[in-house]
Each structure stands twice: as structure tokens, then as C-alpha cells.
Amino acid sequence: MNRWSDIPLRSDLLLQYLIDIQQSESFVCPEAVERLSTDLSIPVSQIKSVIAFYSFLHSRARGHFDILFSDNIIDQMAGSRALLQQLCQQLGVEQGKPRADGRVTIDTTSCTGMSDQGPAMLVNNIPLTRLDRQRIEQIAEYVEQDKPLAQWPEELFEVHDNIRRADILLTENTQDGDALHALCEEGADTLLQRIDDSGLRGRGGAGFKTATKWRLCRQVQAQQHIVVCNADEGEPGTFKDRVLLQSYSAQVIEGMSLCAGIIGARKGFIYLRAEYFYLLDALHQELQRRRDENLLGERILGQAGFDFDIEIHLGAGAYICGEESALLESLAGRRGIPQKRPPFPVEHGYLGYPTVVNNVETLMAACQIASHGGDWFSDKGTRQSSGTKLLSISGDCHLPGIYEYPMGTSVSEILIDCGAQETQAVQVAGAAGQTLCQREFKRRIAMEDASTGGSFMIFNRQRDLLDMVQNFAHFFAHESCGFCTPCRVGSSLICNLVDKLYTSHATQNDLRDIERIALVMRHASHCGLGATASNHILDTFNNFPDSYQRRLRSSEYTPAFDLDGAVSEARAITGRDDAAAHIPGSSAQECEP
Amino acid sequence: MTHCHFRIDGKDIPFHPGQTIMDAAMTAGIYIPHLCHNPDYEPTGSCRLCLVKLNGRYVSACTRPAQAGGKVENQSEEINQQRKTLLQMLFVEGNHQCPGCEKSGRCQLQAVAYYVGMLSPYFTHFYPNRQLDASHPEMMLDFNRCILCGLCVRASHDGDKKDIFAISGRGIKSHLVINSPSGKLGDSHFNAHDLAASVCPVGVFLPKHKGYEVPIGQRLYDRQPISRVGDVAGQNKPAGRS
Numbered sequence: 001m002n003r004w005s006d007i008p009l010r011s012d013l014l015l016q017y018l019i020d021i022q023q024s025e026s027f028v029c030p031e032a033v034e035r036l037s038t039d040l041s042i043p044v045s046q047i048k049s050v051i052a053f054y055s056f057l058h059s060r061a062r063g064h065f066d067i068l069f070s071d072n073i074i075d076q077m078a079g080s081r082a083l084l085q086q087l088c089q090q091l092g093v094e095q096g097k098p099r100a101d102g103r104v105t106i107d108t109t110s111c112t113g114m115s116d117q118g119p120a121m122l123v124n125n126i127p128l129t130r131l132d133r134q135r136i137e138q139i140a141e142y143v144e145q146d147k148p149l150a151q152w153p154e155e156l157f158e159v160h161d162n163i164r165r166a167d168i169l170l171t172e173n174t175q176d177g178d179a180l181h182a183l184c185e186e187g188a189d190t191l192l193q194r195i196d197d198s199g200l201r202g203r204g205g206a207g208f209k210t211a212t213k214w215r216l217c218r219q220v221q222a223q224q225h226i227v228v229c230n231a232d233e234g235e236p237g238t239f240k241d242r243v244l245l246q247s248y249s250a251q252v253i254e255g256m257s258l259c260a261g262i263i264g265a266r267k268g269f270i271y272l273r274a275e276y277f278y279l280l281d282a283l284h285q286e287l288q289r290r291r292d293e294n295l296l297g298e299r300i301l302g303q304a305g306f307d308f309d310i311e312i313h314l315g316a317g318a319y320i321c322g323e324e325s326a327l328l329e330s331l332a333g334r335r336g337i338p339q340k341r342p343p344f345p346v347e348h349g350y351l352g353y354p355t356v357v358n359n360v361e362t363l364m365a366a367c368q369i370a371s372h373g374g375d376w377f378s379d380k381g382t383r384q385s386s387g388t389k390l391l392s393i394s395g396d397c398h399l400p401g402i403y404e405y406p407m408g409t410s411v412s413e414i415l416i417d418c419g420a421q422e423t424q425a426v427q428v429a430g431a432a433g434q435t436l437c438q439r440e441f442k443r444r445i446a447m448e449d450a451s452t453g454g455s456f457m458i459f460n461r462q463r464d465l466l467d468m469v470q471n472f473a474h475f476f477a478h479e480s481c482g483f484c485t486p487c488r489v490g491s492s493l494i495c496n497l498v499d500k501l502y503t504s505h506a507t508q509n510d511l512r513d514i515e516r517i518a519l520v521m522r523h524a525s526h527c528g529l530g531a532t533a534s535n536h537i538l539d540t541f542n543n544f545p546d547s548y549q550r551r552l553r554s555s556e557y558t559p560a561f562d563l564d565g566a567v568s569e570a571r572a573i574t575g576r577d578d579a580a581a582h583i584p585g586s587s588a589q590e591c592e593p
Numbered sequence: 594m595t596h597c598h599f600r601i602d603g604k605d606i607p608f609h610p611g612q613t614i615m616d617a618a619m620t621a622g623i624y625i626p627h628l629c630h631n632p633d634y635e636p637t638g639s640c641r642l643c644l645v646k647l648n649g650r651y652v653s654a655c656t657r658p659a660q661a662g663g664k665v666e667n668q669s670e671e672i673n674q675q676r677k678t679l680l681q682m683l684f685v686e687g688n689h690q691c692p693g694c695e696k697s698g699r700c701q702l703q704a705v706a707y708y709v710g711m712l713s714p715y716f717t718h719f720y721p722n723r724q725l726d727a728s729h730p731e732m733m734l735d736f737n738r739c740i741l742c743g744l745c746v747r748a749s750h751d752g753d754k755k756d757i758f759a760i761s762g763r764g765i766k767s768h769l770v771i772n773s774p775s776g777k778l779g780d781s782h783f784n785a786h787d788l789a790a791s792v793c794p795v796g797v798f799l800p801k802h803k804g805y806e807v808p809i810g811q812r813l814y815d816r817q818p819i820s821r822v823g824d825v826a827g828q829n830k831p832a833g834r835s
Contacts (some may be wrong), residue, residue, distance in 0.1 A: 045758075049762070052763065052766075055763075489685070491765075492765070496717065517678065526638055
């Protein structure tokens with residue numbers, strides 16, 4: 001099942017080799033590390049450091065069935081934690097540890113991009129959706145029977161598109177190859193100008209003007225240029241790229257080819273998040289179909305010199321790899337550590353070559369603009385944010401799914417359309433985004449107002465927003481790459497303090513500390529992850545102070561040292577858990593040390 | 594060479610294109626607190642202590658190219674408070690027992706903490722369980738003090754061309770690892786005279802067979818602040834090496 005067996009060993013494929021080994025062996029054994037080290041001339045320590053960086057790579061054996069529950073707050077609200085407990089009980093498994101017979105491991109993972117059809121899980125990287133008690137019982141049975149995944153009923157693996165509102169991008173029919181024909185007939189300059197006229201800005205969230213990015217990259221003299229499709233859709237609560245890759249992949253790939261034709265790239269990559277591994281075969285088929293139809297490969301549409309092909313690289317469970325410079329590191333087979341800038345990827349990207357990194361939706365939109373014209377796109381939206389935006393809507397509403405809206409649509413209008421009632425808060429742009437309260441629902445989805453890469457999570461009045469805060473705090477502590485001090489240490493400190501608050505042990509003083517740490521993370525972090533990781537805290541502090549105040553202890557100060565917790569080891573050794581073995585007082589749980 | 598100028602706290606600083614804010618400040622004798630920076634190696638900007646404001650926006654001085662006419666704020670209460678918080682984070686992340694540490698008095702972490710006026714680590718300690726590595730005949734590694742600045746990694750890669758060190762793991766679980774079959778320093782090609790042995794700003798690298806050769810009270814930072822005497826690595830440099 002080695003996807004790369006027919007090509008010579010390449011050190012930039014280290015991560016891909018490791019993923020293949022992980023998938024066939026359930027872990028990467030020391031012998032495999034030694035072998036790769038010799039074959040690729042990469043130090044053993046470096047290979048081990050890569051394995052330790054990615055959540056989906058392991059140096060110890062996992063169960064034959066490796067089950068991961070999506071742990072986004074939306075999955076939790078749909079009951080994922082109880083289902084996890086149920087499955088652990090039924091199979092006699094302790095969370096995170098392989099069962100003694102090696103049959104199964106059960107654990108949690110960051111959002112798997114199924115928030116509109118959760119609770120969801122991954123079994124050996126294949127998603128299962130709409131879980132309930134019955135399905136869990138079924139799954140437990142199959143695991144006990146050691147039934148191969150291929151023989152499980154298909155309905156367990158159904159992933160729906162759930163497109164609820166389509167606007168120009170999702171309805172307009174483009175013929176395969178239209179954009180490339182336009183490019184060949186009208187030339188790169190004209191097409192670049194068309195993208196420019198459309199006003200298209202990056203759909204991943206940062207909103208950089210697409211034509212400017214392409215132009216900057218094109219200007220750089222280099223041996224080769226690279227196009228990368230960022231399909232590492234890791235922001236909790238977003239799943240629109242999954243739908244595009246599942247049902248609109250032709251246009252996404254054509255968008256990449258268009259970009260390649262304009263900037264002069266011969267090589268492209270789709271960096272596909274591990275959670276979307278199940279789309280890999282279909283994407284490979286689509287690439288092959290396009291090669292067969294001369295829309296990809298050498299002499300595209302018969303045009304001499306228009307050579308472009310695409311390789312798909314998988315991620316391995318690291319949210320940070322959605323950040324473009326970290327993605328490029330990961331693409332080169334290394335740990336996903338964001339790089340300093342300057343230089344920017346358009347000058348110095350994949351292996352040092354000038355590289356355009358665009359979001360899935362951006363490339364899809366560019367493909368459509370090429371055949372329909374700049375005005376077709378810019379007629380929609382606002383002056384600063386033209387066109388439409390795909391939103392992934394989930395949480396407390398009747399119709400979660402994909403909604404395509406013209407930029408500038410108000411949050412309240414969206415809430416009505418999706419059937420949300422008694423909404424307390426909307427988390428726009430994922431865990432790293434903004435927490436909007438009711439008086440802000442008149443705000444508009446646009447780069448200049450409530451900007452979002454697509455995530456739109458709804459919380460009604462019955463929800464305790466501290467659940468969300470705790471979920472996000474753990475998420476960031478888990479996903480921080482660890483490169484810079486404020487994010488590495490700050491995210492874990494906040495995580496512990498939020499847990500203290502959650503268990504009603506925190507005081508006013510702890511809130512001041514949380515705020516101080518949150519601000520330092522915002523100001524001093526190396527990349528966008530750290531800078532935005534505390535947004536949800538600072539927003540909820542401002543907008544929902546009661547959520548915090550009602551959890552506080554009345555005293556000004558409570559020591560962090562937990563007397564009862566300190567004797568837990570002694571209790572475990574002596575096998576006692578009676579009242580006399582406890583010291584009355586606190587026991588705040590710690591997050592991962 | 595053409596010189597341009599920018600300002601740090603109102604003072605005119607000359608620089609030539611390609612220099613970072615930190616380079617230009619060091620040349621001009623202006624101290625910007627830092628731990629992961631060493632002029633001999635490519636800056637990475639991981640410790641974030643050199644946080645300054647460039648035209649009102651936070652940047653790390655060691656990685657940001659100097660910009661003609663730019664206004665840099667280095668010494669202000671606001672920035673000092675944030676540096677203090679960053680240092681407190683580093684102090685609680687590892688196990689830093691200054692009173693009993695052999696490096697006390699010539700440890701940059703300690704010296705910078707004094708410089709910014711940090712009086713206590715304040716936050717709850719993580720007390721990580723980190724093993725010592727005493728496998729090498731001449732050098733002991735005490736990972737308890739590691740602040741993940743990556744200087745030994747860079748020195749071993751760029752200077753010694755040995756790639757003995759790497760940072761592994763992710764997030765708060767990030768840690769320094771050794772490239773050898775057993776993961777121990779004694780099994781690697783490390784030599785006590787490697788450049789990597791002399792760049793640590795804290796106390797991970799402890800030479801064996803000697804200790805407290807310079808008495809407490811007479812050490813590098815015992816008499817003068819770090820802003821005057823500079824980095825530990827600068828003092829460690831063997832004669833003749835620039």
C-alpha cells in the first residue's frame with residue numbers, strides 16, 4: 001500500500017513514508033526509523049522528532065482498530081463524550097491505551113470536519129458520522145468480531161454534503177477545462193487581470209488579495225515555481241473544503257492548474273489533512289482523469305511549455321500545518337514549525353522555491369472567475385470583500401451544513417436561515433476567531449467586519465459558554481507547535497487555569513492572570529496560532545463576564561498547590577480511596593504536563 | 594557601505610540593508626533582552642524576549658529587518674511587563690533552582706530576569722520530570738534547565754556540522770533530543786569542545802570534573818548587569834574564533 005514505491009527515495013517525502021508505515025503497521029517501529037535514516041540520510045533523532053510532532057504518528061503500537069472521537073465542542077454538544085465512555089465500557093478499554101489483546105485503541109482527536117453530521121469518529125482514518133448509542137453498540141460488536149472495515153455497513157461511512165444555500169459558486173455550471181481554455185486563448189496577463197478585477201481575496205481567513213499573491217510569485221526569478229492547495233482544513237467547526245474536495249474537486253484542481261499557467265509552475269501539491277484521507281482515492285482518480293483528458297500533465301491542451309502536475313501529500317494530525325509556512329515545512333517532510341517572515345512563501349516557499357499557497361475555496365473561485373469574468377464575482381459582496389463566501393454552519397440550529405452567502409450578509413440573517421433559535425453566541429472563524437454576542441449579530445460576514453475562513457458555530461441560551469472556552473483552551477494547548485515561549489507555555493498555563501475555573505476553584509486573581517497571559521500570547525507570539533489562541537478568552541471575558549463570575553470562589557486567592565491531589569499517588573499505592581485518605585479541599589485537574 | 598537610520602527609543606541608530614533591528618542595536622551598543630539569539634547563528638525568534646514595537650506593532654527584534662525611518666520602542670513599562678511574563682513562563686516550564694545551580698551568576702535566563710526586574714516565577718510550576726544525561730565522559734546534560742532556544746541545535750548543525758541535537762515533540766511536550774542510537778550523548782559524536790557546548794544560555798551543558806571554579810560573587814553577572822557584559826556565549830568563545 002506504499003503510495004510512493006515507484007519513485008526513488010526522496011527526503012522530502014519522509015512524512016509521507018512515515019504515514020504509510022503508520023497505516024500498515026499501526027505504529028512506526030525503531031527498525032523502520034533506522035531504515036529510513038539510512039535510506040534518506042536523515043538523522044534518527046530528526047525522524048523521531050517528526051513522529052513525536054504529529055498526532056497521528058506513533059512510536060508505540062496502537063490497537064488494530066484505532067478509534068478517534070472528534071472532540072470539537074460541537075461534537076461534545078451532540079453527546080460525543082458519553083458515546084466515547086459507552087464504547088470504552090463496552091469494549092473494556094481505557095481511553096488512550098491499546099486493549100491488552102491489541103485489538104483496539106479509543107481516544108479523542110481535534111475536530112475532524114464533520115460538525116454538521118456529528119458526533120463523528122475516525123476508525124483507522126475513515127470517518128463515521130451521526131453516531132448514536134445504537135451505532136456505538138454496532139461498532140463495538142464489529143470490533144469484538146474483528147470484522148474488517150470493508151465489511152461494515154456502508155451507511156456508517158456516509159458523509160453528506162448538506163449544501164443548504166447555494167449562490168454563484170455552487171450553482172454556476174462550468175465545463176471542465178473552461179478556465180484553461182480561457183488561459184490558453186487569452187493569455188496569462190489577461191487572466192491574471194481578470195482575477196485581479198474580481199477582487200478575490202484568500203478564503204482561508206487572512207484575506208490576502210489572490211491576484212497580488214500570484215503576481216508577486218510570478219515576478220520572482222527561479223528555477224521553478226510551485227502551487228500548493230491548502231486542504232488542511234483544521235479550524236474547528238469548518239468543513240466546507242471537505243465538501244469542495246468531495247464534490248467540486250475538478251474545479252479546485254483546475255484552479256491550481258490556472259494558477260500554475262499564470263505563474264509558470266510545473267509542480268503542484270494538494271496538502272490534504274489526515275482526517276480527509278478517505279477522499280484520497282477519489283482525488284487521485286480525478287487527477288488521472290484530467291491527465292487522460294490533457295487538462296493536467298505535459299502540454300496541457302496541446303500548449304507547448306504548459307506542463308503541470310500535482311502530487312497529493314497527507315498531513316498527520318497537526319492544526320498548525322494550516323498556517324502556510326508550517327504547511328510548507330510539513331510538505332518538505334519536517335515538523336510543522338511556522339517560519340519567520342520575511343522571506344514570504346511567494347519568494348521562498350517549498351524547498352526554497354517561490355510558492356503560491358491558496359485555500360481550496362480560493363482556487364475553486366479562481367477557476368470560476370476565469371471562465372465567468374471578474375464582474376460576475378465582484379457584482380456580489382461588498383466593496384472590500386467581493387464575491388460570496390462558503391460558511392460551515394454547525395451547533396444549535398435546525399439545518400447545519402454549507403451555506404454560500406454574498407459577503408456582507410449579516411449574522412442575524414444567517415441565524416434565521418439555518419433555523420437557530422434563542423442564540424446566545426456565535427463563534428465566527430473557529431476556535432481562533434471571534435465570539436459574538438447578541439448585540440453583535442447585526443455584524444456582517446466580510447473581511448472588514450466579521451472575517452471568517454468559514455467556521456460558524458452556534459450556541460443557544462441553554463449552553464454554558466465555559467464548556468466552549470474549556471474545549472478551545474485544551475485544543476490550543478494540544479495544537480501549539482511549541483516553537484515560541486508565549487504560545488507553548490501560555491496555552492498550557494491558560495488551559496490549567498481554565499480547568500481550575502471550570503471546577504469552581506478559581507478566584508478573581510486567576511482571572512487577572514488568564515487575561516495577562518492571553519494578552520502576552522496575542523502580542524508576543526511567533527505566528528497567527530499563538531496570536532489568536534486567546535481570542536475566545538478575551539472575547540468571552542468582555543461579552544459574557546457572568547459565565548466567569550458565577551464560577552468564581554468568593555476568596556481573592558486560592559493556592560495552586562492542591563493538597564489532596566498531592567497524596568493521590570500515595571492513595572494509588574496503598575489502594576485506599578476512603579474518606580480518611582482524602583484531605584478536604586481542592587483538586588483542580590491539570591491538563592497534559 | 595551605505596548607512597540608513599532608524600530610531601530606538603528616540604535614539605538614532607545606523608544600519609546597513611540586511612541587518613535586523615537586533616544586529617543594528619548590538620552594533621550600536623544598545624541592549625535588547627534576548628535568549629535564543631546569538632549573532633553567530635541564523636536567528637529564529639523563538640524565545641520572544643526581544644519583543645519590541647516597530648511603528649506601534651509588536652515584532653521580534655532578532656528576526657525583523659531594520660527599516661529606514663522606523664521607530665522602535667524597546668525600553669517601556671508595557672514591553673518590560675510582557676518580557677517579565679515571558680520569563681516567568683520559562684521559569685515555571687522547566688525546573689530552575691537558581692540557588693543550587695552551578696550556572697548561577699553566569700546564566701543568561703537568570704541575568705535577564707534580574708534585568709527586567711522579575712522577582713518571582715509567579716505562575717504555577719509545571720515541575721516536568723526530565724532525566725539527566727550523564728553518559729558522556731566530559732559533559733553532563735541537565736534538561737531541567739532547557740528553555741528550547743535551539744541554539745545547541747543550530748550550533749551543532751551550522752557550526753559543528755554534526756546534527757547532534759534536535760527538538761522533538763510538540764507544544765508543552767517539546768524537548769531536546771540527542772541523535773545517537775541510544776538517544777544518549779555518550780553514544781553520539783559529541784565532543785566537549787564542540788561549538789554546541791558553548792552556546793547554551795542556561796545550564797543544560799555542565800562540564801564534568803569541575804564545579805564552582807569561579808566562586809559565587811565573582812561570576813559574569815554577579816557584579817554587572819547583562820546589559821553591560823553581554824551574552825554568556827560571547828564569554829565562552831575560545832580565543833581566535835570570531
